[in-house]
Amino acid sequence: MMSLVRGFAAAVGPTVTPTRGGMSLRWARRTLALVDRGIITALGPVRALDHLTTLxxxxxxxxxxxxxxxxxxxxxxxxxQRRSQLVPRR
Known part of the structure; x- marks a missing residue:
């Protein structure tokens, strides 16, 4: 699979039964949209379940x-100036 997506952004939805394939595709697309926005960083295929909280x-x-x-x-x-005094520093 890695050789098929080299140079492209790719996302993998959760593993499901064939009848739930559409749901897995939706999660993969949502994940890919977050990759496109730079919210999720990826060097290869991104697993949706690895980013559950973000999704x-x-x-x-x-x-x-x-x-x-x-x-x-x-x-x-x-x-x-007052705002900067009220916001805690890290």
């Missing part, structure tokens, strides 16, 4: 963005 999070991206905006609104209303 689930990406499915809820619009909800997460709305929640972040709502939760961070008080911080974002502060002047930039």
């Amino acid at each position: 689930v999070t990406a499915m809820s991206e619009d909800l997460l963005l709305a929640a972040v905006h709502e939760r961070l609104r008080p911080l974002m209303e502060q002047p930039p």
Whole structure:
């Protein structure tokens, strides 16, 4: 398989019964879309199940963005200098 996809981005969905092949293909396509966006990095074929957390999070991206905006609104209303004082440094 590696020789078939050399030079191309590829994703592999979960192993399923033949009747569930469409579901596996959907997960492979979702994984590949995240590879294309640079969210998942890959040097070869990417297994969807290896990135389960990322896939689930990406499915809820619009909800997460709305929640972040709502939760961070008080911080974002502060002047930039005050914001930098309130944000913990790593």
